[in-house]
Amino acid sequence: MNNRDYFSRRLAARKRTDKIFHFVFMGATGIGMALLLVLLADICKEGIKYLDGQFLTSFPSRFPERAGIKSALAGTLWLITLVAPLTFVFGVGTALFLEEFIPRKNIWNKIIQTNIANLAGVPSIIYGILGLAVFVRMLALGRSVLAGALTMTLLILPIVIVAAQEAIRSVPVSMRHASFALGATRWQTVRHVVFPSALPGILTGMILAVSRAIGETAPMIMIGSMAFVAFTPRNPLDYFTVLPIQIFNWTARPQDAFREVAASGIVVLLAVLLATNALAVLLRNRYQKKS
């Protein structure tokens, strides 16, 4: 057999392998896409039965047809209202400090930076343990909305900080120089030049982080309650439940009917998440036009 024959025979085999793996890779990608569809279809199919106006306006009940999600929805809204400003202040504050106020080569900057990177990898349930020990017990906030919100703030802070840092870094250095050249102090520069142009990016990161907080279950189980919560929280120190806890509660029950109620709850949760993400896109578009 001469070389040319060998080559063309090998070539055919190589091309065959190539084609096979093309399909393998495409198939793998397709599986991911299909899984999302199956998951959504499964939940909608199960969830449609109990999803109506009554479901949104009722408190949990022992009877699946009377069970509702009002207290959980209220708890989640409370959580968002408390978590959003807290993470905004601390997250953006930290990001501004690291990017604008101390040099990047500074040892403290590096320490804080490494620390944030490590915190981002800590499992959420560990934050639950921290919240339980510090906010619920030590600061005696009890199993309250406030304790939950503070725990969630710590949990999503690394995400917000990293997003805000990226947004701040994308502001051209020349804009800062211009501001300094006009005699502005560091804070004036940050306040009037850097912050406004970084805001759209910061907001997008913020909202994505808050939607993570909306969906987190494990730490909230440690802080919140799994029992019946048949009222909406009136102040930050009230007992509470949130959507994911309520869904977990329903899923964990043995009766099949409650599984369908859980699916309805999931539809509501996904709708809330979709709404927050839509808000992120809207805000970004609006601010981008302005600046």
Next chain:
Amino acid sequence: MAVLKVPTTRDFTDRKIIKRRNRKELTVFLLLLLCASVSVLTTIGIVTTLAVETVPFFQKVSVIEFLTGTKWAPLFTPQHFGVLPLACGTLLITLTAGIVALPLGLATAIYLSEYASDRLRRVVKPVLETLAGIPTVVYGYFALTFVTPLLQKIFPGINIFNALSGGIVVGIMIMPMVATLSEDSLTAVPYSIREAAYALGSTRFETAGRVMVPSALSGIMASFILALSRAIGETMIVTIAAGATPKLTLNPLESIQTMTAYIVQISLGDAPYGSIEYNTLFAVGMLLFLFTLVMNILAKVVTRRYGVIYQ
């Protein structure tokens, strides 16, 4: 955009104004320093809370018994505090998840970076992001109500709560992470390297498998480690679908309990404050924290030590 006040000469010469400005700068600096210290305090808080409650636990139970004991039964008498069954449950879930997520995620990443058209990529990436953004409790529900019944048809003897269903779904959950991070590192490889492979007559698969993947290996490895670390810390899916019976087994068809699921179980049961059951929560939490910390550091070492920076 806010308009700056136009400064007059006085603003730069009046000592009072300068002093006030300086004081304001200092205040802002201190306030921002306070913000930045929150994240450091969080770490200190985590380590201290875990340590403070773990120490009394190890006064009652020896470290050796905890780490090598093969029976975990803190809620029954006689109590047993061997963490191996829980660690084994976590290992089983992580292995199953890895078998599902690593090949699937890497294949998706290769397809996206080497094969897919721009248009297709614009469809696939948001889908991956959506999958990554779905709350874990939803995945847990999916595992219990969809995957488990499916598995029951394949393995008739399988327990309703089993490691396989939980592991598969944890795999689905971490798959987008593997795909996105691996794709990032594949696209970071310069185009010229890919072109060189094609110029030598390689097929697409040869280019992907023998040139691109090896070039991006450190990033791909890091994505694997980070994803597995997520699987170790994953809580809701395993709590809902994998059961609550700590067992030293590698049979995925059985009901098991992971470290995370145990923590949830205890916190649901309202163990009395200060009791040894309450302390186990922190001991197990400490072990979990150390596991994930080591994994995350490992990921960083892999990227730093073996990463090639292309310019």
